[in-house]
Amino acid sequence: MRPPDLSHLARPGAEIAVRVTPRAARNAVTPAEDGVLRIAVTAVPEGGKANAEVVKLLAKALGVAKTRLTLLRGASGRDKLFRLD
Template identity: 35%
Template structure:
């Protein structure tokens, strides 16, 4: 399976590039755009509210435990990178495909 998503490895963790869309009408994964997972959240981007919402949306959509995901780049930017632990690249691709397919 070949998704147009730029997943990179960082040791045993996978780096998931995300394009955040705060102030959206709904929370959810919108698909893959420009090599990044596009994630919409209703929260505003202030005091980390949108980042917390993004984490919850990604965690829920990809069926991850809270301990498996962390924001590692882009605290205040729309383009973010999350570090995902304890999952194979193939399994993560499968879950992303399923989550991105539901949004259409």
């Protein structure tokens, strides 16, 4: 399953709020009405594995390189804030 096209959000300096669900049945990116992206990952939240999957899925949906995303807040929580450099 391909992630949705979120290239309209890929502006330099944009801050993207994300709500993560680890240990999901499948990886998915879902835009929500409240402006927060819902990202489900199959990875477990141990050793940064879930965060790495979130960055990978978000970068693919935005159409940018993974290295352009910086995690500003929420390294150990479900609510995260990324900045696109």
